[in-house]
Amino acid sequence: MTFRSPFPDETIPDQSVFDFLFGDLSDADARRVALVDGPSGAETTYGALKRQIELLAGALAARGIAPGEVVALHAPNVPAFATVFHGILRAGAAATTVNALYTAQEMQRQLEASHAKLVFTVGPLAETATAAAAGAGLRPESVIVLDGSPGLADLLREGHAAPDVTIDPATRVAAIPYSSGTTGFPKGCS
Structure with a gap:
């Protein structure tokens, strides 16, 4: 049975x-704090965020990430999350967000189901992400630890221009969040 909203x-x-x-x-908006x-109290303006997103999209494209690919983001609520999430989308790929509390086995299942090609994570979650990626058949260099070396700052310093991508926004999936799995295994929702 399908339920429809009463709204258009x-x-x-x-x-x-x-x-x-x-x-x-x-x-004026570029100078506002985003x-x-x-x-730490460190602030990022909208202009700086836009530049970071474009640079990350360029770094992703340099690694072969293109429209139709999926990149996993396994991180808590940190400022880099916005840069990475939107950088993935700017590269034309889809972002699959991974629950920071997942075990390696749970994460591996999501990486396999979503066909993720890269994984972004943070230091405290790196062991889980690395094990999950290995289990899903990803190479070790496919796991990028945002606060590690090489990390997000290193990718941004590469200076690759954002790719020119053409997508159909009405049909292209931007994000693949996963359900909580209360009635079985978590499932991708797009």
């Missing part, structure tokens, strides 16, 4: 998520 369907804009969010960013790191 939303119209999907004919542009990427990146263009929708950052395409008409004014100079993210604040709670523990």
